[in-house]
Amino acid sequence: AQKITQTQPGMFVQEKEAVTLDCTYDTSDPSYGLFWYKQPSSGEMIFLIYQGSYDQQNATEGRYSLNFQKARKSANLVISASQLGDSAMYFCAMRWRGAQKLVFGQGTRLTINP
């Protein structure tokens, strides 16, 4: 069965530092996609970045990049130059070929300290 694991319940980082949020996944399907979402305290779910299993390069979107290590089945989110507004819950999610749905991890609560 497909599964997403986020092992860091909470992280505390100093402003302007880079931060890596871990995500490992388990699937036997060679075709899948990995997503990261941000959930600030206001509650909405904000899409950040996507990586396809066949993508040759790691995805990047502004200060967000995805460190995709296929052999290790990990898809860590890297936030460069963290800002106070990055404080939020972060969810990793996966969708595999033929599936019309996402499976979400438990989330990591990131707190940026001034």
Next chain:
Amino acid sequence: NAGVTQTPKFRILKIGQSMTLQCTQDMNHNYMYWYRQDPGMGLKLIYYSVGAGITDKGEVPNGYNVSRSTTEDFPLRLELAAPSQTSVYFCASGTLYNEQFFGPGTRLTVL
């Protein structure tokens, strides 16, 4: 575009009452989803739909029903509300290979 809209934003129900959570999207997406998020947890899929007239169960469907008569609307029905259904409910829509777009959520409390 309004994206995905949900009503109501907040609701308190008594045990045994019923209600319908409304969800509408204006992006012409075929795929629509209902999730619930319990405190401190990730999202769990309740039901989803791949098009008008087609729905399927997700991970936690018990106590809920859905219908999809149009592309735009995907209401979630709670019958005989129970305290275990206290949660935040998110509706989402998307296409098969792209990200899902989420509504703002409905915070439901069952007392």
